[in-house]
Amino acid sequence: MGARRRSFARVQFRAEIRSEAGYPLFVNGRYNALAETVSFSLIHRSTGRVYGLDLGADHHNPTCVNLGEKHKHRWTDRYADKEAYVPDDITAAPNKPVEIWRQFCLEAKITHTGVMDTPPAVHDDFGL
Amino acid sequence: MTTQVETMLQDGLGAMFIVAPKGNLFRIRTPFWYPDGGVVDIFVKDHGTTFTLTDLGEALGWLRMQTLANRRSPKQQKLIQDICTTQGVELFKGQLTLRCDDPERFSQAVIRISQAAVRVADLWFTARTRSVESMSDEVADLLQERTIAFERSVKLSGRSGRDWTVDFQTRTPEKSALVCVLATGSRAAARRISEHVVAAWHDLSHMKTGAQPLRFVSLFDDTSDVWADEDFRLVESVSDIHHWSRPDEFERALVSEGNAGR
Numbered sequence: 001m002g003a004r005r006r007s008f009a010r011v012q013f014r015a016e017i018r019s020e021a022g023y024p025l026f027v028n029g030r031y032n033a034l035a036e037t038v039s040f041s042l043i044h045r046s047t048g049r050v051y052g053l054d055l056g057a058d059h060h061n062p063t064c065v066n067l068g069e070k071h072k073h074r075w076t077d078r079y080a081d082k083e084a085y086v087p088d089d090i091t092a093a094p095n096k097p098v099e100i101w102r103q104f105c106l107e108a109k110i111t112h113t114g115v116m117d118t119p120p121a122v123h124d125d126f127g128l
Numbered sequence: 129m130t131t132q133v134e135t136m137l138q139d140g141l142g143a144m145f146i147v148a149p150k151g152n153l154f155r156i157r158t159p160f161w162y163p164d165g166g167v168v169d170i171f172v173k174d175h176g177t178t179f180t181l182t183d184l185g186e187a188l189g190w191l192r193m194q195t196l197a198n199r200r201s202p203k204q205q206k207l208i209q210d211i212c213t214t215q216g217v218e219l220f221k222g223q224l225t226l227r228c229d230d231p232e233r234f235s236q237a238v239i240r241i242s243q244a245a246v247r248v249a250d251l252w253f254t255a256r257t258r259s260v261e262s263m264s265d266e267v268a269d270l271l272q273e274r275t276i277a278f279e280r281s282v283k284l285s286g287r288s289g290r291d292w293t294v295d296f297q298t299r300t301p302e303k304s305a306l307v308c309v310l311a312t313g314s315r316a317a318a319r320r321i322s323e324h325v326v327a328a329w330h331d332l333s334h335m336k337t338g339a340q341p342l343r344f345v346s347l348f349d350d351t352s353d354v355w356a357d358e359d360f361r362l363v364e365s366v367s368d369i370h371h372w373s374r375p376d377e378f379e380r381a382l383v384s385e386g387n388a389g390r
Contacts, residue, residue: 010185010222012192014353016315024314028193034151035171035184041193045313049164049194057186058157058167073164082165128153128173128180128225 140235187245197351215244263311286331311349329366
């Protein structure tokens with residue numbers, strides 16, 4: 001997978017998703033080891049994010065419900081991508097991005113034919 | 129330390145900010161939200177006599193996750209610099225940071241960096257996937273800012289008799305130019321667009337000669353990683369190519385004599 005290292009503490013990638021229907025979809029991923037946050041987002045070229053998983057940061061729904069640090073966004077006509085729910089299928093801890101990616105792909109029915117490497121250990125602290 | 133940070137926040141802001149240890153940092157969960165409802169977290173490192181506040185790159189990371197762009201556009205860069213100036217925040221290694229050496233001003237520093245994070249993330253509202261602004265709008269903004277006179281969507285007749293719409297015609301005291309903007313988020317469309325531009329330049333090639341020759345400039349939106357080397361070579365054969373990520377070079381091509389190509 002075309003991972004791009006932003007720093008030792010942050011990694012991110014982007015990949016095109018091929019589908020029989022030919023939807024213009026991409027997946028963006030990022031892992032911030034210091035903040036302990038993980039995100040995977042499915043981006044539709046003309047719409048933006050239509051589906052996504054966030055771990056490690058809290059979320060507030062438009063209906064004023066706080067969901068906690070594990071939530072998935074799913075597009076709805078009413079709220080676009082702002083409404084999220086707590087998924088049962090993601091059980092890996094935020095410091096296990098490879099395992100989270102596997103669980104995310106399974107639920108989103110994405111077949112990843114490549115390899116996602118474990119992010120390197122944190123060697124810096126962003127110069128803090 | 130937790131007590132000190134908590135005390136400083138409680139004194140200045142109240143209980144809406146929740147502090148918790150995070151490794152060798154402290155995380156402050158703020159009442160501010162990203163555009164999708166995600167909660168803004170700020171992190172604090174205690175250096176003894178000073179504190180460093182940072183978002184650990186979460187705001188720019190959030191922004192990047194919502195779009196297909198590989199790079200921030202020149203306009204976004206400028207807006208981010210403006211936000212940092214307003215809030216007195218430093219952008220370092222992709223993170224918003226702020227030093228604070230006065231405990232009495234700690235709460236104010238938290239508000240400032242939180243506001244910067246929200247404003248940076250709010251640039252999403254101007255992103256092209258939101259269909260609020262097109263690439264051509266951004267180019268028009270740049271030309272206006274650099275005081276280069278221009279006309280948009282110029283219709284010109286080719287040698288074949290076909291009419292072509294060129295995105296911009298620019299004019300400076302030294303030179304006039306026609307500019308075609310190549311922008312797409314799709315690799316499949318990239319080749320088609322390149323070929324269309326080549327056809328247009330070829331059919332309009334008579335305008336490159338004569339008493340008032342026009343320079344042909346093809347401006348690639350390289351914030352999306354969709355262009356192949358062949359696309360650049362194809363278009364380069366009939367025009368000067370420039371990259372949106374390097375606006376200064378693009379500007380020089382429009383204002384100076386001679387070739388200022390790729």
